[in-house]
Amino acid sequence: MSVRPEGRAVVEDRAWSEVSVELLASAAPWRTFRWYKGQKHYSGIYWSATTNDHVIYESRLELARLLFADFDPSVRHIVAQPFLLKAELEGKVRKHIPDYLLITEQGPVVVDVKPLHRVSKPEVAFTFDWTRRAVESRGWRYEVWSEPPPAELENIRFLAGYRRPWLFDADLLDELRGADIDGVPLGQIARRLPAYAEPQVRSAVHHLLWSCELLVELDRPLDPSRVCRRAA
Secondary structure: OEEOEOOOOOOEEOOOOOOOHHHHHOEOOOOOOOOOOOOOOOOEEEEEOOOOEEEEEOOHHHHHHHHHHHHOOOEEEEEEOOOEEEEEEOOEEEEEOOOEEEEEOOEEEEEEEOOHHHHOOHHHHHHHHHHHHHHHOOOOEEEEEOOOOHHHHHHHHHHHHHOOHHHOOHHHHHHHHHOOOOOOEHHHHHHHOOOOOHHHHHHHHHHHHHOOOEEOOOOOOOOOOOEOEEOO
């Protein structure tokens, strides 16, 4: 396999069984953006609260996966296009660049993002199969990620607007953490903190929902009647 360490011009070639998670965590994206007239992919850069830095994506579906990773409290680091994986199969050298590496509390997760209608295509399935075997040979997890439930995606996309912690009053956040709001509908939480303006409290609650300090069901659109729970 090959990796581009951040800030270095050289490419490092390593045996897959020997490459360290630390090296991959510092990897620069393997590809640069491709811009051309009429391109079908929607590329961009997302500021991640997990990495406190920007992470690239090459499609709206990849952006969706980034949002889910950034929202997941078990994810400690996110690397886009972390390495070029190589394998000799059926007399040919095969190459593949996974979309993301997630470093989680449970271990590394290598992620490929692909629309569901393309996952079963023979060439795609073949690539994902040998990639899975290579990743799992390290004891890591491999994931092929397709379209998520629409309501859950839209809720996480909405809460991502509140992901920057420095935008919120620290004293208000501390009061919310200590307030008796477990089991209280979202629309009634502001009444528990009358010293603050309702929009200010609502925004702070959204930040704590983003950071998973507070929890609500995300299977349908958020509204004031949704009951809030504290994380265990």
